[in-house]
Amino acid sequence: MAEVNRRTQRLMGALPFASLGVVAAVDVLTGPDLGYLSLLAVGPAFASLVGGVRRTVLIGVIALVTSLVLAWYNGLLGDRQSNMSLVSITGVTAASILATVGRQRRERELANVRSVAEVAQRVLLRPVPRRAGHLRAAVSYTSANAEARIGGDLYEVVTGPGGVRAIVGDVQGKGLEAVETAALVLGAFREAAHDETDLRGVSGRLEKALNRRLSGEEFVTAILVDADPAGKLTLLNYGHPPPLIIHADGTITLAEPADSAPPLGLAVLEVEGPNPHQVAFGPGDQILLYTDGVIEARDRAGRFYPLAERAFLLKDDDPEAALEALRLDLVHHVDAPLHDDAAMLLLRFRDG
Template sequence: MTLVHRKTQRLMAALPIASLGVVAAVDLLTGPDLGYLSLLAVGPAFASLVGGVRRTVVIGVVALALSLLLALYNGLFGDRQSNMILISITGVTAASILATVGRQRRERELASVRSVAEVAQRVLLRPVPRRAGHLVAAVSYTSANAEARIGGDLYEVVTGPGGVRAIVGDVQGKGLEAVETAALVLGAFREAAHDEPDLRAVSGRLEKALNRRLSGEEFVTAILVEADSGGKLTLLNYGHPPPLILYANGAMTLAEPVETAPPLGLAVLEVEGPDPHQVAFGPGDQILLYTDGVIEARDRAGRFYPLPDRAFLLKNENPEAALEALRLDLVAHVDAPLHDDAAMLLLRCREPAGPPA
């Protein structure tokens, strides 16, 4: 729970008692002519926003007791106005109790669904191997704030006969459906990465799997990478943010595709996939794959996270430490809970590539 959320909870918890105190004070100062006693019903109404049934009942009883005491003080006890005020407070208290019961039931259901989704996501996004062929891999996943629904960010690294293949993607939407779609993509990728001769064939398997499930405007943005034994990277970008490549000589570039391509799962558009984009990738070079939760993270002034300007944080010799430094810098930039999950996968060439095992 964040500091802001805790402060909000404390403020809402104090609101019922504060409202009763304010109404009682105003009534004592102005006298019975203006009829402020009926406003005591706001106490139990506010109490239904946070806390349990017992607290709502206690606030309602306090409101009734205050109403009786102030009616005695004002000389209104037993008359029609006083009786109507008591009935109003009792009715509002009963309605607030019912509202509290409903709210608690919804909170339990939401917590249960969120827990299931989080467990499913943790099982789905298993740790990537630290060493994959001639590459070293590190991964970082930063969840959005507690109020946001579970997202569909995905990543995987597979070592196959032809080299190392990796994917980073983002499923449109949130919740269990997004997690289910991410599981479908990862399952198809893990199988195809071992069987297919090239990335286009791998992506074709992903398209088939998605088109059997998705409909309408649902889609998955993704980037597929293959690092072969000859010191070369092959990239296929399906509507995903371009990866950041940092060379051992200090140069840096965003691997923008020559032509844009639609995301996976949109076979209804009848558009061919992207052409493979190849770049050199030698010892000491590294590539950062990420989801849009990274570059779309805003600070309090609304400025996006400047990823290329922060690439120097990836110079640490330990890829995991480098990626953690970048993650902490991202969190510090936002200075608040993220509004979208942020996944990052760092691949670094650790030695000259030899013949495949």
């Protein structure tokens, strides 16, 4: 993707010079009767697409000099056609300079906003520990390329007295409100994961924290995990995509609960939360938790990313390298900026 962007930039950078060359060549070949001199203003018009003010001025000067040379060559120097060409080039160059100044100002403002957004996201989503109890962990977060629309994807891994607990969630919406809600969920989870004896107690604390803040139509999809060193996972799924279990023998299962449950923050519906869902999880097994930005990522033909089919990429001994291989495959599948943030958390049972 970066290479495509660089090629696009080079193409737009060469466009003004190419247009000046084409107009000059056509004028020389066809003669002065058809009056192509005014078309030299196309060069300065394209100049505002990339680069700075100096570059725009330079292209405008080149266009003026080219116009004068062609007018002299055609014997038109000083007549109406030549003068109109000079006026057109000067006017378009001035407009392009103003456009360049405005574009650069917007680029600086957007860069500043993106910088603030990225810092806020990094503060919110701290790196997970590489070793958490009997597990090894790795995380991947790919932001959508949608200006500064930071999202509400969240994840955390906490080692407590009873084992390892983790959460992956997705706040409805984008922007600062979503980030504030994600911060609220993570703060409540980090505290409750140490204090509560079971996942139901943890999720109850999350519900209380959210219901004090959210309105009736806001919610957070999430999946909570409690990893027992004895070889068992307990899951609570609140309307979130089910995780993948990659067993040591290579088989893949979808940890889908028997009953569906609404997301967190919808206490107004007065619906009971999900029942705990337990799965076996032994040495060499992996569990991949993710947000819907992963499975809803589409390629140029509109096909969704086939996560279950690509889970074999998680074969590297290093969980971080394995997850990076999957992330790169996701980016390659889309071959364009993601429309939604994509978070993935990989937990692997340590062999020793």
